[in-house]
Amino acid sequence: MSTLSDLQTRLDEASADYEEFASRGLKLDITRGKPSPEQLDLAADLLTTVTGDDAFTPSGVDTRNYGGLEGISELREIFAPLLRVPSDQLLAGGNASLTFMAQALTFALIHGSAVDDRPWGHGPHKLLCPVPGYDRHFTLAESLGFELLSIPMDDQGPVIAEAQRLADDPAVKGMWLVPMYSNPTGITITEQRARELAAMPTAAVDFTLLWDNAYGMHHLREEHPDNLDILSLCAEAGNPERAWIFASTSKITHAGAGVSFFGGGPATVDWMVSNLGKVAIGPDKINQLRHLRFFSDSAGVEAHMRKHAEIIAPKFDAVLSALEKGLGPDSLARWTRPDGGYFITLTTMEGIADRVVKLAAEAGVKLTPAGATHPYGLDPSNSIIRIAPTMPSLEEVELAAQGLVACVRLASYEKLVAG
């Protein structure tokens, strides 16, 4: 056990290290899960795969004109096995899966779901939010009037007993979930946990798993888990319409100009198409054709993702190595070691995450605001920090991780000395 004078010595050292780092006047940003320019370059050839001479799909659709709410069939066929959704239950959409999420939730609020036509918006409506989770999920749902209920995650997924307890309220209409390489922990839900969620008794007959498979193909290592066939798990449990599946190529091709996907049970997809037909003209089919020609087939997508891994795995490793070296020996924090996705979650001592973020900002390292990983931006433990290492260069990531370590060390010893 450290004596107070030991701790004061370490605080002084941490303070000196921090000042030294801050004095370099760096400007680094590890806030958002954006691909780096080098990753975007991987899809450079996609941009010219469709020309004015040949904008027709293999089945003869002129992608330049109106029509085709479901997206072009050949692209749906490529992504169907990757996402484990039958191609006729998979829609290809515009440039952002968030749009599909907003549309599907809005339809349910106004018209009810495919299972129950009572509009969610006609009474109290709540969503379960595994924490730490994705801030945009929470902001979207809050803006649509949902009350957000936090539930804890363990290393296998959302804690099922807590989910079930909360789902006993008929106002609880569903649960957000990033099943693979979760934002921000990197955790992948186990098949057993997914099976339990598929079968879980719920008061709402149309309780829905908002299955945002944003990182389902985003492996960092050769060995990796497979995507779960959540639709079959739900069907086997007698809840064939329980899962709404979202995905996109935003972090596969171009972040602002990819293709989004929506999948679900047969009735859910009919419901989605029917509702979309009233509020949308149809997706940009030219861009879908670009993607089709760029990838050719499912294996083309997988090969492309290995190129991403080659670029970003070293960045993850740089962060993990810096954390291990700087925080491991004194056990000042713990962190996740993801095998894919875009984020590492750092858990500091309780009560200092906001201090770390502030120190980092003052030293030139921009971090996601403390609390952003929780509903309403409130992390009760004030200990969760999301690290997004993909966008900066490897050298910048190494520097940012070094700076982050200095901040955590300083804030930790400040707290320990203060007692």
Add this chain to the structure above:
Amino acid sequence: MSTLSDLQTRLDEASADYEEFASRGLKLDITRGKPSPEQLDLAADLLTTVTGDDAFTPSGVDTRNYGGLEGISELREIFAPLLRVPSDQLLAGGNASLTFMAQALTFALIHGSAVDDRPWGHGPHKLLCPVPGYDRHFTLAESLGFELLSIPMDDQGPVIAEAQRLADDPAVKGMWLVPMYSNPTGITITEQRARELAAMPTAAVDFTLLWDNAYGMHHLREEHPDNLDILSLCAEAGNPERAWIFASTSKITHAGAGVSFFGGGPATVDWMVSNLGKVAIGPDKINQLRHLRFFSDSAGVEAHMRKHAEIIAPKFDAVLSALEKGLGPDSLARWTRPDGGYFITLTTMEGIADRVVKLAAEAGVKLTPAGATHPYGLDPSNSIIRIAPTMPSLEEVELAAQGLVACVRLASYEKLVAG
């Protein structure tokens, strides 16, 4: 005045003409306002203006990555003078203005407008629908729970006395309007009528003009009206946030892969961006950059539109000529003679539009269903038929118009003989 035997003779002739036409076994479609392949070819070079080597805007934005909810500034600057909206009050969006319409109306239902934060959805909510009008406007609003109230159009725009009478109800939140070359009549609202709408007393403080300027650049003739500066007219009347302006390049570049626009008063644009930030990631900026490079400037857009006119004006003329020749001498119907846009409206004798559409279908000419131009698909006069001559070839348009004339003649004489 015709005797009954005269009429019977004409009916027999009309019937023979119709049978002759039907016997040709043609398959023609003049239902939807789609550009023809030849029109889509005009923007062929757009598709390759952005390559992987150079996907940056003039101001240095990497269009491939996330960010930029407002759309790229340089494209907004090109379209701002064309649409008569200050560029900082004009957003550039995704591939369909209908999406902007659905989003703006949904935000107002949930959050209230920029003028009044009482959500429209918390009470009865109604929209005025000038008829004949655009079926997708009506379907969208109905799907969002609005009650649709028809108001008549004259040759200067919506009849103001009727609009004002209905707007005395606080549940009436706004009015649809296609100000230039209206779908389907082709009428352009006069500045005087627009001024009256801008100043009209309304019970709802946030009564909104849903100003869908879908055809604002789609002139058929060299001489043409200018777009109205509706934002200034509203501001001068003390209602600076009254107009929401929608537009797109769907019928300028590629119908499924254009760029949409949203404009409004300063507070409305702030409100839109703030709400969009919660439900959307941002538009496809690469496609916006393609448009910027293809057009270069506002004059580039206008020059491009003249090429469209060269293709479609002859199709309009073919229809008008067939109507004049086949229906004019007996005064069996009347029709609009638009100077732009995508449609001609044919008004038959009362009670026979559905019969004409049915006869046409049986003779191989597909027409928009009778009633589609009215809320809930119900045209009380059963006399309005929308003609969309752009998509088929000129030869097909000529044939379809000839078939349509035969159907109107037959249905008219059937009615006259039946008395």
